[in-house]
Amino acid sequence: MELIEKIGFYFYDLMSIVGEFVIFQWETVKAFFRPPFRWRELLFQLEFIGVKSWGIVSLTGLFAGMVIALETSYALSLFSAEYLIGPTTMLALFRELGPVLTALMITGRAGSAMATELGSMKVTEQIDALYVMAVDPIQYLVVPRILATIIMMPLLTFLFVFLGGVGAFFVSTYSGAVTPHTFFSQIITKVHNHDLYGGLLKTMFFGFIIATISTYTGMKTRGGARGVGKSSTTAVVLSSIAVMVVDYILTPFIF
Amino acid sequence: MRPIIKLRGVVKKFGNLTVLKGIDLDIYEGKITTIMGLSGSGKSVTMKLILGLLEPDEGEIYYYDRKISRIPFSERKEILKKFGVVFQNSALFDSLTLFENVAFPLREHYNLTEEEIERRVTHVLELVGLKGAEEKYPSELSGGMRKRGGLARALVTEPEVMLYDEPTTGLDPVTGRVIEDLIVDLYMKYGHTALTINHDVQSTMRMSDYIAFLYDGRIEFFGTPEEAFKSKSIYLKQFLEGRAEGPIKVV
Numbered sequence: 001m002e003l004i005e006k007i008g009f010y011f012y013d014l015m016s017i018v019g020e021f022v023i024f025q026w027e028t029v030k031a032f033f034r035p036p037f038r039w040r041e042l043l044f045q046l047e048f049i050g051v052k053s054w055g056i057v058s059l060t061g062l063f064a065g066m067v068i069a070l071e072t073s074y075a076l077s078l079f080s081a082e083y084l085i086g087p088t089t090m091l092a093l094f095r096e097l098g099p100v101l102t103a104l105m106i107t108g109r110a111g112s113a114m115a116t117e118l119g120s121m122k123v124t125e126q127i128d129a130l131y132v133m134a135v136d137p138i139q140y141l142v143v144p145r146i147l148a149t150i151i152m153m154p155l156l157t158f159l160f161v162f163l164g165g166v167g168a169f170f171v172s173t174y175s176g177a178v179t180p181h182t183f184f185s186q187i188i189t190k191v192h193n194h195d196l197y198g199g200l201l202k203t204m205f206f207g208f209i210i211a212t213i214s215t216y217t218g219m220k221t222r223g224g225a226r227g228v229g230k231s232s233t234t235a236v237v238l239s240s241i242a243v244m245v246v247d248y249i250l251t252p253f254i255f
Numbered sequence: 256m257r258p259i260i261k262l263r264g265v266v267k268k269f270g271n272l273t274v275l276k277g278i279d280l281d282i283y284e285g286k287i288t289t290i291m292g293l294s295g296s297g298k299s300v301t302m303k304l305i306l307g308l309l310e311p312d313e314g315e316i317y318y319y320d321r322k323i324s325r326i327p328f329s330e331r332k333e334i335l336k337k338f339g340v341v342f343q344n345s346a347l348f349d350s351l352t353l354f355e356n357v358a359f360p361l362r363e364h365y366n367l368t369e370e371e372i373e374r375r376v377t378h379v380l381e382l383v384g385l386k387g388a389e390e391k392y393p394s395e396l397s398g399g400m401r402k403r404g405g406l407a408r409a410l411v412t413e414p415e416v417m418l419y420d421e422p423t424t425g426l427d428p429v430t431g432r433v434i435e436d437l438i439v440d441l442y443m444k445y446g447h448t449a450l451t452i453n454h455d456v457q458s459t460m461r462m463s464d465y466i467a468f469l470y471d472g473r474i475e476f477f478g479t480p481e482e483a484f485k486s487k488s489i490y491l492k493q494f495l496e497g498r499a500e501g502p503i504k505v506v
Contacts, residue, residue, distance in 0.1 A: 121348075129346035132306050133360045134335040136328055 024138075024216050028146060031139045041144035049110045049145075050152035057105055057156045058163050064101055065164025068092055069171040077177070086183040087190035089168040090161075094195040095255065098161040100247055103206040106153065107239040111214035114145050115235035118218025119228040127219065142219070146211040153207035154200040161199070198254040202247065209246055210239045257319075259284040259416060259448050260305055265314035265324075267300055274300050276472035277314065282416075287442060287449040289459045291494070292469035293505065298452040299343075301469070302420055305450070306340065307331050336364055339409030339447075343420045345401040347393040347408065353380070354389035357408045364412070379407040382444075383437060399430035403437070410441060417442070419451040423458055431455075435462055456495055468494065470503070 072088045118141060121127050130137045172178050178186075214235040221231040258281035267275040274297040282288050290298045303309040305316060307323065316324040318334050347356045357376045361367055367375075380386050383403040393401055402422065409417060422438060423431035439462050442449050453459045459466060460480045468476040468483070470490045476483060483491060493501035 124349070125342045125344060125346040126348055128308055129340070129342060129348070131308060131328075132335055132338060132340045133363065134332040135363055 020220075021212075021216055024219075025212055027138055028142055028212065028215075031136065031143045032147070034139065036139075038140060038144050041140065042147055045144045045148035046152060048113075049106065049148045050155060053106060053109055053152070053156055054159060056109060057102055057160050060101060060105055061098070061160035061163035062167040064097055064160070065089060065093060065167030066171045068097065068164070069168035070175075073172055073175065073177045082172075082177045083182050083186055084190075085168070085172045085178050086187040089172075090165055090187050090191050091195060093161045093164045093168075094191065094199045095251075096199075096247075098157045098164065099199045099203045099206060100243060102153065102157040102160045102203060103210060103243045104240055106149065106156065106207070107210050107214075107236055107243065110149065111210045111239045112232045112236050114211065114214040115218040115221075115231045116228055118142075118215055119221030119231040122219060122221045123224055123227060137219070142215045145215055146208060149207040149211035150204050151207075153203040157200060157203045161196075194255070201254060202250055205246060205250060206243050209242045213239045213242060256283050256286075258282060259319060260450070261317040262301070262304070263315050263317070265301075265304060265311045265316065267297070267304060267309065268312050273472055275304075275311075278469075278472070278474050280467055280474055280477070282448060282450050283465065284448050285446060286464040287439075287451065287462055288465040288467065289451045289453050289463040290467045290469060291453060291456070291459055293494070293503065294454065296469045297472060298454075298469055299420060302418055302450070302452055306335070306338065306418070336412070337415040339412065339414035339417045341402070341405045341409050341417070341419045341422055343424060345393070345405035347401060347404050349393050352390050352392055353385065353396070353404050353407075356393070356404060357411050360408065360412050375411055376407075379411045382410070382441065383407045399426055399434065402426065402430075402434055406434075406437065406441075410445075413445060414447060416448045416450065419449065419453075421452050421454070423453070423455060431458065438462060456497065470494075 068089045069085055072092075073082060073085050076082050076084055076088065118127070121141070127137045127141070130140060169180070169183055172183060173180050217231045217235040217238070221227045223230075260280075260282040262278055262280040264277045264279065265275055266273065266277050274295075278301070280290075280301070290301055292298050300309060304311055304324070307326075307328075311324050314324070315322055318337075321334070323331065323334050347353070348359065351359065354376055357379060358372050361372050361375060376389075377386070380389060383406050385400060385403055385407060388396065388400065388404075393404065396404060406422075417438075419438060422434050426434065435458050438449065438451070441447075451459075451463070460483075463480060466476070466478065466480060466483050467474050468488070468491050476486050476488050476491045478486070483495065486492065489502050493503050499505075
């Protein structure tokens with residue numbers, strides 16, 4: 001009996017959190033279209049999430065492209081199909097690795113920062129202070145972060161994919177697996193615009209998910225410094241899992 | 256003398272714990288009212304209910320005759336602009352300088368020129384004795400300075416009602432007294448209504464026109480400081496005398 005009670009309470013708590021999160025998302029979406037629009041905050045977040053992430057995204061993109069080219073070069077050599085290194089690498093980057101790895105990088109860098117900053121503001125009553133000064137905390141703190149992440153994710157993914165392509169080109173041509181001409185001509189014939197657009201569209205959903213989860217966990221922080229640390233960890237773990245799950249759900253609809 | 260804020264039959268529960276068991280309370284216009292009580296008696300909860308940071312489970316709260324409990328934020332905004340709130344830990348925005356903190360409500364709600372903002376911010380910072388600290392961040396200020404910074408931010412819009420959440424808690428006796436005198440001076444200067452939360456008996460008696468003593472989720476006493484000393488309430492008597500023995504059992 002006690003076990004059933006415990007399971008019941010667990011599901012009740014879980015459903016409460018899910019319900020609260022859905023309401024939070026709805027309130028946020030409504031606030032997108034309600035003035036005043038926080039342009040200054042949005043610009044600041046665009047810089048923090050986008051401009052300051054370009055280094056880490058470039059590096060990971062470059063090395064991801066290089067290692068994929070290295071691995072596919074080996075796999076394709078088993079079938080004497082090395083000439084397909086270019087399109088194989090670029091398709092993987094455009095459709096999956098670019099969007100997903102960029103999302104994970106942004107989760108680690110910007111998502112955790114959002115949860116920590118808002119969590120710290122919450123436990124020191126700064127969010128309550130905003131509210132009592134008649135400023136809607138969702139509109140002032142949450143909306144600019146979510147919009148900035150949605151806007152910056154496709155741009156960062158494009159950078160990731162571009163540098164991944166550069167890395168793949170150098171690894172595959174330097175090793176002699178393909179000539180530069182074969183590398184590019186195969187990409188042109190086998191990779192299509194919708195592969196790129198589909199991937200970039202996915203990243204906008206990822207941006208929304210990462211930023212809503214991170215801001216939500218930040219805004220719900222309780223219990224001082226430990227609570228802030230917990231919120232940061234929860235934001236990263238939940239966002240990463242959500243990106244993977246949503247990627248699987250979205251992919252068949254997009255491509 | 257009419258009440259500016261009224262609480263009627265307000266009940267607040269947290270899970271199985273009922274913190275407020277149906278309180279009625281009037282905050283009179285142009286007076287300093289202090290809510291006193293033991294730690295955890297619901298003083299801060301009462302203030303949060305007035306501000307809309309929490310909603311009552313039962314009962315209503317009024318600003319004059321306008322109901323302000325369970326209303327959407329879009330409606331509450333106009334009421335909140337009439338309030339100035341000083342938080343226990345000041346709650347200054349740590350990413351902004353002191354000047355930017357104090358200017359924040361002006362920039363949000365008033366269409367003022369930068370010169371006018373500067374003039375008003377400098378004026379209130381001077382009033383609270385923080386002139387010269389404009390460019391410092393909250394982390395670079397002492398506890399007393401942060402408290403005064405919070406006070407300046409609450410005061411800069413010249414609100415009708417000032418709410419202080421334990422304004423002297425965590426300060427040394429001298430700094431505490433300075434803050435207390437400042438609250439009274441500003442009250443005399445601006446003539447606003449003030450609601451403070453305090454558990455320091457001496458400080459409360461010195462500065463308040465009215466005292467509300469919260470005990471066991473109810474208003475055990477409401478009256479002037481003189482009436483408080485004459486009150487027959489055994490709980491208030493023990494609290495005012497600061498005795499461990501008596502009807503109030505903490506442990």
